[in-house]
Amino acid sequence: xxxxxxxxxxxxxxxxxxxxxxxxxxxxxxxxxxxxxxxxxxxxxxxxxxxxxxxxxxxxxxxxxxxxxxxxxxxxxxxxxxxxxxxxxxxxxxxxxxxxxxxxxxxxxxxxxxxxxxxxxxxxxxxxxxxxxxxxxxxxxxxxxxxxxxxxxxxxxxx
Ligand code: COA
Numbered sequence: 001x002x003x004x005x006x007x008x009x010x011x012x013x014x015x016x017x018x019x020x021x022x023x024x025x026x027x028x029x030x031x032x033x034x035x036x037x038x039x040x041x042x043x044x045x046x047x048x049x050x051x052x053x054x055x056x057x058x059x060x061x062x063x064x065x066x067x068x069x070x071x072x073x074x075x076x077x078x079x080x081x082x083x084x085x086x087x088x089x090x091x092x093x094x095x096x097x098x099x100x101x102x103x104x105x106x107x108x109x110x111x112x113x114x115x116x117x118x119x120x121x122x123x124x125x126x127x128x129x130x131x132x133x134x135x136x137x138x139x140x141x142x143x144x145x146x147x148x149x150x151x152x153x154x155x156x157x158x159x
């Protein structure tokens with residue numbers, strides 16, 4: 001079975017992430033969304049909250065599973081016998097970092113292939129940080145995140 005792993009910190013999940021998950025679910029037999037801990041970031045939402053938000057917004061996609069994992073992505077891939085990593089590319093500026101990650105992951109586990117999916121044009125500007133910035137100032141999140149997540153995110157900022 002062709003399984004693709006879509007890793008990220010998803011703090012929180014955005015419409016851009018859901019776009020990549022939806023398109024990947026049409027390309028692969030199964031998509032595993034792996035919510036990983038990025039040591040460089042201090043998340044606003046707990047791991048459990050991020051997993052729960054992703055499960056909520058992907059519940060209509062039967063071949064999508066959401067899991068949490070800490071440690072190296074390459075170890076997660078090896079332990080589960082997965083070989084395909086999906087990454088979304090929004091702009092040329094994403095490329096250098098993503099290329100470095102792809103080569104590092106392949107060096108750590110030589111069965112890994114990273115497949116890049118270009119972001120849909122309407123989400124090219126979007127990131128989890130942008131969502132948090134808009135929410136902090138009580139801005140309208142409806143164009144940025146799945147509508148089920150709006151109250152949860154806004155309440156974290158006291159609205
Ligand atoms: N639409 C919207 N936003 C997107 C996006 C898309 N298609 N693609 C990426 N983004 C956003 C993310 O939300 C994130 O935004 P933020 O910086 O505001 O939080 C940003 O772009 C970076 O995304 P990404 O590159 O996926 O980073 P991440 O922090 O979400 O996840 C891990 C990175 C978790 C995959 C990576 O750190 C990892 O693999 N960690 C495990 C340890 C490891 O194995 N390291 C590699 C070996 S050194």
